[in-house]
Amino acid sequence: MGTFASGSRGTITAVMPTYGVAEYLPEFLASIDRQSGDLTGVEFVFVDDGSPDDSAEIITDWIAQHPALDARLVRKENGGLSSARNAGLDVATGEWVTFPDPDDFFSPGYWAAMTTFVRSPKADKVHIVAGRFIYFNEDTATESDTHPLRFRFDEGTRVIDLGRHPYFIHVAANTGLFRREVMQQYDLRYDGRIQPVWEDGHLTARYLSKFERPRIAMIAEAQYFYRRRSDGSSLMDGQWRNPGKFLSVPRGWLDALRIAAAEHDGSAPPWIQNMVLYDIMGYFKQERRSPSPTAAVPRDVSDGFFELLAECLEHIDVDAVDAYRVTRIDVEIRNALRMYFKKCDPRPTTVFIDRMDSGRGLVRLHWFYTGDAPVEEFRARGFTVAPVFAKTRPCSFYGRTLLTERVVWLPSDGSLSVTLDGTRVPLRVGPVETRAMLVGPTAIRAGLVPDLDRDRDRPEPKPRPAGLRPALGRLKRDGLERIRDLRDEEQREQRRADNTVRLADTPYFRRKFAGAWLLIDRDSQAKDNAEHLYRWLRDNRPDVNAWFVLARESNDWDRLAKDGFRLLAHKSREHEIALLNCEHVVSSQIDGYITSPLPARLFGKDRVNTWHYTFLQHGVTKDDLSIWINPKPIELMITATPAERDAIVADTSPYIWGDHEVALTGFPRHDRLHRLATGEDGRDPKLILVMPTWRRGLVLDQVAGGNDRALRADFWSSEYARQWRTVIESQELHRLADEHGYRIAFVPHPNMQTYLDSSPLPDWVQVYRFRDVDIQQLLARSAALVTDYSSMGFEMAYIERPVVYFQFDQEDFFDGGHAYRRGTWRYETDGFGPVTTQADEAVAAVAAVMRRDGAAEPVYAERMRDTFPFRDGRCSQRTYDAIAAITKRMPYDERYLKLDPKSVLDGRPVAEELQH
Numbered sequence: 001m002g003t004f005a006s007g008s009r010g011t012i013t014a015v016m017p018t019y020g021v022a023e024y025l026p027e028f029l030a031s032i033d034r035q036s037g038d039l040t041g042v043e044f045v046f047v048d049d050g051s052p053d054d055s056a057e058i059i060t061d062w063i064a065q066h067p068a069l070d071a072r073l074v075r076k077e078n079g080g081l082s083s084a085r086n087a088g089l090d091v092a093t094g095e096w097v098t099f100p101d102p103d104d105f106f107s108p109g110y111w112a113a114m115t116t117f118v119r120s121p122k123a124d125k126v127h128i129v130a131g132r133f134i135y136f137n138e139d140t141a142t143e144s145d146t147h148p149l150r151f152r153f154d155e156g157t158r159v160i161d162l163g164r165h166p167y168f169i170h171v172a173a174n175t176g177l178f179r180r181e182v183m184q185q186y187d188l189r190y191d192g193r194i195q196p197v198w199e200d201g202h203l204t205a206r207y208l209s210k211f212e213r214p215r216i217a218m219i220a221e222a223q224y225f226y227r228r229r230s231d232g233s234s235l236m237d238g239q240w241r242n243p244g245k246f247l248s249v250p251r252g253w254l255d256a257l258r259i260a261a262a263e264h265d266g267s268a269p270p271w272i273q274n275m276v277l278y279d280i281m282g283y284f285k286q287e288r289r290s291p292s293p294t295a296a297v298p299r300d301v302s303d304g305f306f307e308l309l310a311e312c313l314e315h316i317d318v319d320a321v322d323a324y325r326v327t328r329i330d331v332e333i334r335n336a337l338r339m340y341f342k343k344c345d346p347r348p349t350t351v352f353i354d355r356m357d358s359g360r361g362l363v364r365l366h367w368f369y370t371g372d373a374p375v376e377e378f379r380a381r382g383f384t385v386a387p388v389f390a391k392t393r394p395c396s397f398y399g400r401t402l403l404t405e406r407v408v409w410l411p412s413d414g415s416l417s418v419t420l421d422g423t424r425v426p427l428r429v430g431p432v433e434t435r436a437m438l439v440g441p442t443a444i445r446a447g448l449v450p451d452l453d454r455d456r457d458r459p460e461p462k463p464r465p466a467g468l469r470p471a472l473g474r475l476k477r478d479g480l481e482r483i484r485d486l487r488d489e490e491q492r493e494q495r496r497a498d499n500t501v502r503l504a505d506t507p508y509f510r511r512k513f514a515g516a517w518l519l520i521d522r523d524s525q526a527k528d529n530a531e532h533l534y535r536w537l538r539d540n541r542p543d544v545n546a547w548f549v550l551a552r553e554s555n556d557w558d559r560l561a562k563d564g565f566r567l568l569a570h571k572s573r574e575h576e577i578a579l580l581n582c583e584h585v586v587s588s589q590i591d592g593y594i595t596s597p598l599p600a601r602l603f604g605k606d607r608v609n610t611w612h613y614t615f616l617q618h619g620v621t622k623d624d625l626s627i628w629i630n631p632k633p634i635e636l637m638i639t640a641t642p643a644e645r646d647a648i649v650a651d652t653s654p655y656i657w658g659d660h661e662v663a664l665t666g667f668p669r670h671d672r673l674h675r676l677a678t679g680e681d682g683r684d685p686k687l688i689l690v691m692p693t694w695r696r697g698l699v700l701d702q703v704a705g706g707n708d709r710a711l712r713a714d715f716w717s718s719e720y721a722r723q724w725r726t727v728i729e730s731q732e733l734h735r736l737a738d739e740h741g742y743r744i745a746f747v748p749h750p751n752m753q754t755y756l757d758s759s760p761l762p763d764w765v766q767v768y769r770f771r772d773v774d775i776q777q778l779l780a781r782s783a784a785l786v787t788d789y790s791s792m793g794f795e796m797a798y799i800e801r802p803v804v805y806f807q808f809d810q811e812d813f814f815d816g817g818h819a820y821r822r823g824t825w826r827y828e829t830d831g832f833g834p835v836t837t838q839a840d841e842a843v844a845a846v847a848a849v850m851r852r853d854g855a856a857e858p859v860y861a862e863r864m865r866d867t868f869p870f871r872d873g874r875c876s877q878r879t880y881d882a883i884a885a886i887t888k889r890m891p892y893d894e895r896y897l898k899l900d901p902k903s904v905l906d907g908r909p910v911a912e913e914l915q916h
Contacts, residue, residue: 010119012096012111012177013043015088017081022053024103024227029062031105031225032069037112041119044071045088046102050078055102082190082199085173089180089189096129096177099200100224104174105136107223114177114222117157126159126215127208129177130170131222138229148278148327153220163213166270167326169278170216173200175224178207186210194252196242198279205256205272209263214271240286240293243301250308253279257315273320276312281324284333287397290628291696294398295814295821302398310341318342331431332395332405335368340402346370348406351418353429357660359612359887361895362388363412364660365427367420368395370403374420377901381414386897388890391658392651409660411895497602500573504580513545513581517883518611520549520587520594521618523570525750525771526556528588529616529638532668534565536876544880549575555771571597584883585611588618590632609633612886616668616879619791620644622830623814624823626654636886638879640667640794641867647824663882666868666875669776670798674871676780677799686742687782688846690728692806693790694749695720695813715755723808726839727786728765733843737764740850747778749790783854786846789813789820793832797864798871802849802856803833806842832860832867 018025032044046063048056056073063071076087085099096118100106110131117123132153135144152160152168160168170176182188186206194202208214239245253276260272283305286294297305313321321338338344348367355364373392378385387408394401410416418425503509517537521528530548537546550557552569561567568575579585579598587594598608614636615629621644637657639645645664648655698715715721727733728746737744745766748756753769761767768778779785779795784802787793793803805827807813814822827835833856836842849855856864870878 009095010115010123011041011043011094012098012114012118013045013088013092013094013180015045015047015085015092015097015099016102017047017049017084017088017099018055018059018102019049019051019078019081019084020053020055021101021103022051022055022058025055025058028102028105029058031107032111033066034108035106035111036108037115039069039111041094041115042070042111043092043094044069045091046071046073047084047088048073048075049080049084050076080192080195082192082195086189089183092180094180097180097183098175098177099173101174101226103229104227105225107134107225110222110224113157113219117217117219118177122159123217126217127179127182127211128170128204128214128216130172130216130218131175131224132218132220133172133175134223134225136225136227138227143225152218156220157218159215159217161213161215162208162271163269166274168216168218169271169275169326171198171201171204171275171278173203174226175222176200176204178204182207182210191252191255193248195244195248196239197245198249198252201275201279202252202256205275206259209256209260209269209272212264243298246283246297246301246305247308249279250305250312253312254308254315257312261315268315270320273316274324274326277316277320277324278326280309280312280337281327281329281333284336284397285329288330288333288627290625292627292821296811297398299399302400305398306400313337313341318344332368332403336395336397336402339368339370348374348420348425351420351425351427352431353416353427354431356412357409357886358412360885360890361412362409362660362890363416364407364409365416365418366405366407367425368403368405373404373406375422376408377419378408378410379417379419380411380896383896384899384901385410386899388895388897389658389660391649391656391660393656394652394654396654405656407656407658414896493602496573497599500576501580501603501607503573504577509577510581513547513578516545516547516578516582517584517586518547518549518568518575518578518582520570520585520589522589522750523549523551523593524554526550526554526560527770527775528618529668530586530588531560532672533586533616533876533879536668536671537880538564540877541880547578579611580607582611583887584614586614586616586883588616590615590629590634595632612636612883614638614883614886620794621648622791622794622823622825623789623820624654625820626656627821630654630656634661636882637662638667638882639664640670640870640875642869643825643830643867663878664869665878665882666870668876668879670868670870670875671873673776673780673795673798674873676776679780686740687745688737688742688784688786688849689745689747689778689782690724690786691747691790691792692720692724692749692788693792694751698752715752716758716760719809723839724806725761727806727842729762730839730843732840733846734762734764736843736847736850742783742850745778745782747773747775784846784849786842789827794867797832798868800856800861800864802852802854802860803831804842804845804849805831805833805835806837806839807835808837808839810837830863832856832864 021028032039046059048059056075059073063069063073072091074087074091076084088099089097114129114131117129123129130152133147133149135146136142137144149169152170162168188203188207190199190203192199257268257272257276261268283294286292318338321334321342324334339346346369348369351365351367353363353365357363378387387410389409391407393405393407395403395405416427418427519530519534519537521530526548534546534548537544546566547568548560548565549568549570550560552572557567568578576598580603585594595613596609600608612635613633615632615634616638617640620640634657637648639648639662642664645662647653649658649662698718698720728744733744736742743766744764745768746761747768747770750770753771756767756769759767779792780799782796782801784804785792785796786804786806788805788807793805796803807827814820834845836845855861
């Protein structure tokens with residue numbers, strides 16, 4: 001099919017299936033009322049899919065109030081989204097048809113932009129007209145232009161030939177206009193078997209397959225706002241908990257690929273390969289999210305998913321996997337597809353050298369492989385050597401290891417070579433890459449044409465602040481005034497950053513912060529490992545140029561100032577200057593505002609993250625946090641127990657770190673905790689602490705780049721609050737406390753302590769906030785702890801006090817709703833007290849503690865004694881030694897671990913030989 005023309009030129013039918021969205025309909029309808037253009041030629045067909053609420057009544061009233069509009073309501077029994085859209089398609093009359101969702105809404109110029117284009121001659125050779133997708137975050141009532149496919153609109157409205165530009169895919173039907181004539185000719189309808197999502201993609205792929213060279217018009221001015229609901233109840237939000245997402249949807253991919261291949265001489269076109277890869281990549285990226293909604297996918301479901309995925313990838317070329325660039329993906333995901341599924345280069349063909357440990361004189365090499373480990377031989381300065389450090393990490397997705405990453409650290413001051421399975425492998429310095437299977441003319445010219453020739457006859461570009469160009473491209477539609485405001489704001493930011501860099505480079509500040517250690521707990525609060533390590537440094541290592549970072553408005557500022565701390569106000573100019581000159585950043589936290597405090601777009605990539613980052617931790621890592629912390633720039637991670645350390649560095653571990661990055665020293669704060677607990681004033685045998693951890697779903701995003709978080713208005717009516725109130729307010733617990741002379745204290749996690757401002761707890765419960773009390777004194781004085789999953793259980797175990805676990809939401813907690821996944825540590829077999837799941841069980845367990853006068857049961861007391869190797873008051877000393885070692889060059893004989901070359905010929909990797 002080539003050029004189109006019809007008697008209903010430029011008319012559009014919008015089909016809107018309606019089910020359970022009465023809450024959102026007024027805003028959706030109001031967005032139609034606010035349209036700036038003429039709606040003549042737009043037909044609105046609402047389909048009431050047996051909705052249980054009053055959606056139909058709201059729509060009927062609206063239609064009656066707008067007699068000039070071409071609008072009607074179709075009623076049917078509930079049959080699901082696909083059947084509702086098909087019902088609307090049956091009565092549509094427009095030349096074009098689209099399928100908006102009535103819990104979303106339109107920009108004022110949406111329909112004017114769409115109708116203007118479809119009425120123009122340019123539309124005659126176009127097969128889909130696509131609007132711009134903008135997220136609307138209901139929690140914060142803010143817009144977010146962050147859709148992965150937003151790049152399609154960077155150059156404004158234009159027509160894309162998918163044959164030439166197969167990356168400019170379109171999947172969504174709510175922002176796409178389709179030719180109804182084509183859908184009728186080929187009987188293209190929604191397939192109800194494809195659910196909970198991708199029914200749009202399935203229809204779009206079959207539709208575009210009918211054209212030899214599909215063309216899509218990208219209408220930058222037509223903004224469609226997709227609502228991200230605060231309760232997570234939308235179809236898109238809840239899709240990952242539906243088995244159909246892993247079974248029905250991949251069948252849709254497979255069906256679409258087969259149809260497209262049949263229409264195009266037996267080979268699926270590149271654009272549909274990208275459409276399917278775009279969706280596939282989402283599955284793998286979800287596995288790498290924290291929290292991840294895929295954490296609890298059952299094994300039988302994931303097995304079925306992998307079988308279908310393998311079938312789909314038979315229709316996708318390995319070149320398409322290598323060249324995929326619709327969205328940014330981790331090289332590990334790309335290699336998982338190409339090496340495991342496509343069986344392409346399952347053995348290493350390149351070893352990458354991607355990190356320098358200049359302090360210790362080491363360099364990191366790594367590679368991926370499938371199957372058995374290759375036989376290794378490393379040569380440095382002509383000697384056969386063993387790795388100084390090594391780690392073999394399984395790269396697993398949905399519970400299945402798809403490939404393995406091998407990491408070794410070798411000396412950096414000699415020539416290196418690597419032989420794997422008897423073949424010398426090429427070395428490449430720089431980040432891991434995949435082969436370029438598709439090279440465009442821009443890349444060719446940039447790589448081969450000399451700069452002078454390339455730039456000849458081009459006008460000199462006008463200077464713009466760093467980071468401004470992408471923003472300007474996205475905002476062209478909003479007018480010059482908004483662009484000027486943005487330019488002014490970014491220029492002010494850039495000027496401030498430039499001035500900060502100039503100050504940082506002055507002799508005064510270079511001397512002031514030379515070799516500095518910047519220690520920080522939370523921006524808003526101290527009292528954790530960083531504060532305790534700072535105190536030790538002040539008292540024992542005055543030669544260390546140590547500074548403590550804290551928000552000036554923190555409750556802890558005056559306390560630490562009176563105690564002689566050298567303080568830097570968090571996010572102040574002096575803090576930024578210190579960061580540009582310091583040697584170490586040392587923190588108990590690992591949020592982005594700690595690990596990457598300076599924006600590279602303002603300060604330059606060569607000036608940020610140049611320090612050594614040490615993660616002190618703020619609790620013993622007992623669960624699997626690898627997905628959350630693996631991307632963090634950790635050079636040293638402090639651990640407190642051998643089991644914790646082994647769970648991180650072991651070759652079966654999902655963490656990327658080994659002995660090179662992980663040290664077992666004990667926590668700095670444990671030195672003081674032990675002194676307090678064993679002192680004369682240590683124990684209050686009549687205080688029981690209730691300290692649950694937080695839930696990600698019960699707080700909103702971090703505020704202003706710090707640790708504080710926005711709050712939810714419905715917190716006290718949540719299941720979490722109800723369950724814990726049942727325990728804390730239990731009349732039986734109150735009676736037992738009175739009978740045995742105990743007091744109950746509630747201490748919420750720091751992320752949730754602000755909810756105490758509206759606390760409905762009874763007067764007989766003492767309430768404490770982390771920011772207002774010395775939490776170590778509180779722990780040391782107490783008789784027992786009631787918690788759920790908090791690492792505070794380890795603090796009590798360190799001082800050998802009883803613990804009770806109340807875990808009413810075990811399944812939800814580990815199914816992706818939080819940063820945790822289950823690790824090797826188990827509460828039932830490794831924990832320090834009974835695990836309860838019902839409120840009355842928790843109260844009974846606390847009663848048992850009271851009856852034992854606060855003594856731990858023998859089985860738990862033994863675990864407590866065996867868990868911690870260090871109760872000697874020297875944890876801070878060991879932590880200092882580990883941090884200082886980062887910048888100390890290792891002796892020659894420790895870096896060059898020379899081997900007999902014959903030792904690598906018996907078929908075993910070097911690391912295995914050393915273990916034996």
